[in-house]
Amino acid sequence: MKTLNNTAYAILGILSIAPMSGYEIRQLMQESTANFWVESDGQLYPALTKMMAEHYVTCKTEKSAGAREKKIYTMTDKGHLALKKWLQQAPNKNIIRNEFMLKLFFGANASHETTLEHVQAERYRAKAILWQLKNTKNQLEANDKNNAHLPYWLMSLDYGIQMTETKLTWCDHVTKTLTTLKRGD
Amino acid sequence: MKTLNNTAYAILGILSIAPMSGYEIRQLMQESTANFWVESDGQLYPALTKMMAEHYVTCKTEKSAGAREKKIYTMTDKGHLALKKWLQQAPNKNIIRNEFMLKLFFGANASHETTLEHVQAERYRAKAILWQLKNTKNQLEANDKNNAHLPYWLMSLDYGIQMTETKLTWCDHVTKTLTTLKRGD
DNA sequence: TCGCACATGTAACGCGTTACATGATTAC
DNA sequence: GTAATCATGTAACGCGTTACATGTGCGA
16 A cells, blocks of 8 residues: 555645644544545544654654643654645546436436435535635634635635535526426426 | 445436447446546446346347447336435435645645646636536537436536536636735745 | 557456444533 | 543445456548
């Protein structure tokens, strides 16, 4: 197994913000990159072990008062170099598998009601995501004014916001179409 | 290994349009669902074998004049029922892994030029996809007027078109932001 | 005759999730 | 006391791609 896969680069990216533990890496990913990148425990912890063995990160075990032990990982120069090199490479075409879209595409085999329900659920999820993204944007703009990462974080957020708004509009449009189809039966 | 996974459902969905060979299934997926679903050879052919063994599809070997042998798969009633049941279930949350977005998010570790190049490449790809989607839409509206699948295909296409248009707008906006950042150095 | 599109398949490998396993601290 | 959160890890399983393997028919 290769050490430097996308999981490793995602971890290095997070550690470029600040040194932290595996648990904190997961938390931060869930708060920031969740809409385009997540890692599970089963990927994260073994990856950190391997990355330490190959000196992309170092590790210090910390024990604050009244808290259990934590392994704080810090990116090494070797790790930072690897991250930079990866960033320069053109991103691979990402594999998109969207089960919702697949079901919509084959919707002629189901009832209009079924498809409508799926669309409504998608709309509901989109609204929640949009709210969360806008919230994060406000917080960042208030608290991270001098953070070098800020412009990139805002660009990522705007991508999510604009995409989600478009999805909402599309959901409304599709809802109308499906309702018309239903009446036409 | 389970026979009825998402690959199987995607195949059943395609076979709900018409009976066809494995090769034709791949081709049709590349023309229609490519933007939200693809299968590779290594998934497709073994899946078809298993689906036939469990009677979700039947198979007839065909040999047209001046062409090599083809295995034409047809969905059985059992297959159609399985497809319908699957369509009724709420779609699973799909895992989105977007390497481009990940690189943008960590852009502070690279030069503005590098990120700009990635954005320009993304914009270029988006334009190509948009052109292809609009083309397909025109063709469908002209040739498949009486196809029961048409409304669902158009909804899927519109999703792609609107999302891609939003992406283009976002790319232009980000290009401006990155150019400004560059000047600010 | 050479390369491309058609056509079907297998094997190896790595990706990624889920469930399991453990145990501490904190708040109710 | 008990549930939630913090915290780290492993094992089993299925997903999915890539490379390999093979062969036909057609057009330049």
